[in-house]
Amino acid sequence: MTTITQPIDRAAERGFARPNIIRHTAYLTLRHLRAVVRVPAFVVMSLVQPLIWLLLFGQLFKSVVEIPGFEGGDSYLEFLTPGIVMMMALFGSAWAGTSYIQDMDRGVMDRFLTSPTSRGAMMVSTLVYQAVLTLVQSLVVLGVAWLGGARFEGGVAGILILLLAAMLLTASFSALSNAAALLARNQNVLIGISQLITIPLMFLSSALMDTSLSADWVAKVAAFNPFEWAVVAGREALSASPDWASVWGHLGLLAAFTAVLAWVATRAFRVYQRSA
Template identity: 70%
Template sequence: MSAPAALTHTAVLTGRQLRAFGRMPAYLVMNLVQPIIWLLLFGQLFKSVVDIPGFGGGSNYLVFLTPGIVMMMALFGSAWAGTTYIQDMERGVMDRFLASPTSRGAMIVATMLHQAVLTILQTLVVLGVAWLAGARFDGGAAGIAVLLLSAVLLTFVFAAFSNAVALLARAQTALIAISQVISFPLMFLSSAIMDTSLSPGWVRQVATFNPFEWAVVAGRGAMAQAPDWSAVWGHLGLLAVLAVAMTWLATRAFSQYQRRI
């Protein structure tokens, strides 16, 4: 398929999903409730951890926590992206798509772009709540832009993964179970909530290979007063490579799905 045709398919399919979201905007609000509760609750419960010797996350825990909450929201939201595919399978829409000349890659990318739009909107709301709660970020507009980029790349990685799981498992319960099993360990084996300098050594080692940690480090680093841009762009590069790889794998999952029809 030609590149212009694939782009057209991507635009049409992304529009389809965004229109579906527009008919149920409450979905955005529901996805925001838990992250905001975490932000405000954890921000108060653990605000004294900045006084622990060895904590390297700065003097304001809310500022430290906010990028972690943004990535948690991106992770959990994108891990459910495959739900759209499950619904399409149950309604027979998926089979009609696959019987048409629709680009398989466009189907995957459209879901990823839809989730990215939701991530951006939710991130802006969380940043606004954090600002109202007293957080002040030294990175300015450039730092916020990189934070958004980090969240979007993380969304791409796990939206593609969720799509692949949906195509292979073909069941909502399996998708939910696999998403939960993967999401929570990734979250806790990172510096989202606690500086890994205070964690056991094995946690720090695992975190270096954790894509969720890559996004947290890049986003938090860009929001700092004096960002280490080499580290920021290095982690963003790793996320970008993984996003491309996961997109390819998710596209390949269509062939396995069709063999099992």
């Protein structure tokens, strides 16, 4: 009897029992969300910069659509909005590892590791939490863009696909940020890595400008940029006549990229456990 039940109990403690993963993920996600509710200024501040970019750039560069060769439609605000949504998702998720570093510094991570808390839930909950934040913030950006005059012919289906792309982008870079936090265990290193990755990805894409107006090499590099995959999928889905092959193709690439980074984050967690 002992020899049968003991391995099962140990497996549950490690988080391999599925009910535990689901339940623990819900609890840990609520823990993160409660922290946001207690400090709502965090959500507001994270929205300020994207909205400034949306409103300021939308007005400053609205004549870009008149440049010969611009293929982004007749409204720069409509062209810009999916890029701003993805920028917000990218920059927000790049800081996801901060919560891990805070837990390490306060000793919370060690207490979790000595408890029956599901290890999988500890990782998944941060991705779900970041995805929920991205969903809320994206809806706010879309609402402000609509008030500014943007009209998206893709309708509800296009908006849902845009949100899906944003959440996949969030999950992938949250996993990368978590992996960096678990391996570096230092806030300054995480900040450096985040800036090193996010800024080039943003400018080597069509988030702000149609790549057909950029240097040829920029368009070639953008084709391999996961941030660009999310922008293209969202923008195409919102258009009047979406290229569905392009939409699903880019979403597929993004999903595969997310799966790879989730695996990397899981490996990083195991490295941290062994050295903790």
